Amino acid sequence: MTEPRWLDEREARLWRTFLDMRRRLDSAIERQLAEAGLSSADYGLLVPLSEAPGDGIRARDLGRGVEWDRSRLSHQLRRMEQRGLISRRNCPTDARGTMITLTAAGRKAVESAAPGHVEIVRRHFVDQLSREEQEVLTTIATRVRDNIAETVPARDSCM
Amino acid sequence: MTEPRWLDEREARLWRTFLDMRRRLDSAIERQLAEAGLSSADYGLLVPLSEAPGDGIRARDLGRGVEWDRSRLSHQLRRMEQRGLISRRNCPTDARGTMITLTAAGRKAVESAAPGHVEIVRRHFVDQLSREEQEVLTTIATRVRDNIAETVPARDSCM
């Protein structure tokens, strides 16, 4: 085993400011969503649900869309059902499945939260970056993401 | 209230790939730390503790260093104490305080995890970026972080 290549000061600063930016972005976003009584997890499900057809969407497909594993999804949906944001019913074509539908309250919640959410994302992120910086960051994020995706197995996939 | 400025396709792609990069980075890092039996939270405390003087560090100062609130810190320290990673004792100069020290097991854990950790950060992040991209990202992250910091109050501060 060779000596690890520790980060030099410049690299450490990159990593630390990156982590810090993330933390503060999360904090600002969660703070805003909390005003609508939602968490990031709620919002992440409500958005695709609000774009689903009227008769809802299968939990399986919802989970694939947001790349959550089944357990996480099931727990979250149970809590959201208890709060009246969504409703579950059996899937008519596959007895294993569960159909998820937005309730009126759920639709109202996501529609009331969305404008403030995009406003935060703009003010604290997108609009803080020049057009060039946006391009660079998209390039970086794509490369980093794809590199990890081909090296590290996804969390929920089995092989 | 004016119509919200939704993200166009290019902006949405930036935001989504950014979120995706973060998720996969987290996943890779947690996966690696788990090999040493540590979580990100553990590691985040073990590192500053390993740099503390021999008689330990006050929980207050540890919390300020990592910018955690007192409750989170207390819960995490309790769990880590139960696992034998750290030990607590009364602060000799201030009866309100608690001194935190790394145990031998704690030191061993962080030292065994650190090389693999920095390796992951390099392979999946730092070394994926050109020198120029690193500069741009540091600039971006600094700006975004500072902008949020002056707009949004920090989580633990009371005013």
Add this chain to the structure above:
DNA sequence: TAGCGGTTGCTGACGTATCAACATCACACC
């Protein structure tokens, strides 16, 4: 020295994330 405001740390409650285990069902194959 008694009281007051601020600090420090802990706890319980609740929401969330992950893992392992389980029950049920669909489907292909015999």
Add this chain to the structure above:
DNA sequence: GGTGTGATGTTGATACGTCAGCAACCGCTA
């Protein structure tokens, strides 16, 4: 038709993060 394999969703256990509230304590001052 029966069987095995994989898909789907749920649950319980455990760990983590946030919030509200508590208790002990410090420094200061009237």
